[in-house]
Amino acid sequence: MSPGSVWQGRGRRLQMQEVGPRDGLQAEAVFVPTADKIALIDALSATGVAKIEVTAFVSPRAVPALADAEAVMRGIQRQPGVVYSALVPNARGAERALAAGADELNLVLSASESHNLSNLRMTQAQSFRALVEVLALAGPAGVPVNVSLSCSFGCPMEGEVAAEAVLAWCGRFIDELGLRRLALCDTTGMAHPAQVAERTAAVLARWPQTELTLHFHNTRGMGLSNLLAAIDAGASRFDAALGGLGGCPYAPGATGNICTEDVVHALELMGYDTGCDLTALLAAAARLPALVGHELPGAVLRAGRRLDLHPRPGSVDAICQAAPGG
Numbered sequence: 001m002s003p004g005s006v007w008q009g010r011g012r013r014l015q016m017q018e019v020g021p022r023d024g025l026q027a028e029a030v031f032v033p034t035a036d037k038i039a040l041i042d043a044l045s046a047t048g049v050a051k052i053e054v055t056a057f058v059s060p061r062a063v064p065a066l067a068d069a070e071a072v073m074r075g076i077q078r079q080p081g082v083v084y085s086a087l088v089p090n091a092r093g094a095e096r097a098l099a100a101g102a103d104e105l106n107l108v109l110s111a112s113e114s115h116n117l118s119n120l121r122m123t124q125a126q127s128f129r130a131l132v133e134v135l136a137l138a139g140p141a142g143v144p145v146n147v148s149l150s151c152s153f154g155c156p157m158e159g160e161v162a163a164e165a166v167l168a169w170c171g172r173f174i175d176e177l178g179l180r181r182l183a184l185c186d187t188t189g190m191a192h193p194a195q196v197a198e199r200t201a202a203v204l205a206r207w208p209q210t211e212l213t214l215h216f217h218n219t220r221g222m223g224l225s226n227l228l229a230a231i232d233a234g235a236s237r238f239d240a241a242l243g244g245l246g247g248c249p250y251a252p253g254a255t256g257n258i259c260t261e262d263v264v265h266a267l268e269l270m271g272y273d274t275g276c277d278l279t280a281l282l283a284a285a286a287r288l289p290a291l292v293g294h295e296l297p298g299a300v301l302r303a304g305r306r307l308d309l310h311p312r313p314g315s316v317d318a319i320c321q322a323a324p325g326g
Contacts, residue, residue: 006228017052021054037055043283069096098143108185196230240260
């Protein structure tokens with residue numbers, strides 16, 4: 001793409017993938033009732049997002065907020081064209097997700113050994129073996145697998161994660177296992193635009209047929225800048241969370257994922273086609289404070305769209321009438 005072209009979308013289609021029901025709600029202290037989760041996902045299904053990460057088939061003891069995974073996955077009203085994904089940690093989770101009708105399995109592996117041990121309680125080698133076991137189940141079922149490579153832009157315990165290490169993991173997933181769906185994840189908001197552009201371009205140049213997703217958190221306020229850098233490097237698929245849901249256990253007080261409705265609002269002003277109905281997204285986001293018990297960082301829901309105007313104060317009309325010729 002030519003320099004500066006990122007600012008003019010010219011109708012280019014981008015895929016928005018909603019992760020709030022899983023990546024967002026799992027971080028909340030309250031348990032959102034099953035019926036409310038289903039209603040939220042049904043509302044999201046009508047917004048035009050390309051994919052929804054519905055839930056995670058993990059131990060209810062580990063993630064009690066998602067203990068109702070089967071009921072939620074089975075209870076949603078599916079819309080044609082929307083992929084309903086589920087996070088699974090291992091073969092047992094994959095079996096549960098497949099039985100519940102997941103359209104895609106998402107498995108996480110970290111580019112950092114320390115983060116993999118802290119987040120998943122497994123070494124990277126153990127996580128890779130779990131991925132192979134999941135593939136053995138998903139393949140015969142005809143269900144695709146996505147791998148989310150956590151800490152692709154930095155680790156909160158180890159610091160920088162070398163580009164070579166990230167590319168090496170991508171090679172193992174794509175060349176060794178034949179995967180075609182991959183997400184580079186900025187798990188704790190450590191990415192910056194120059195780094196994002198370089199790593200996105202490198203993956204797409206080496207594996208152009210890969211369905212590459214970028215997953216950003218807004219921990220340090222660079223989420224949208226990073227997304228624009230990824231677009232300029234050729235990316236077209238992005239995770240985001242309604243309302244900016246989510247958080248990070250390794251960055252206390254940090255905001256969560258980049259906010260779906262804020263991203264859609266910005267991209268559409270720049271001429272990109274997200275396929276999303278912003279009005280419907282804002283209506284869905286308006287449900288969240290009552291569900292989770294607190295306000296969320298999403299900006300457009302609070303401030304309104306750019307051209308949502310306000311009436312002039314009466315004092316202005318009085319000044320105009322009093323002015324000469326008024």
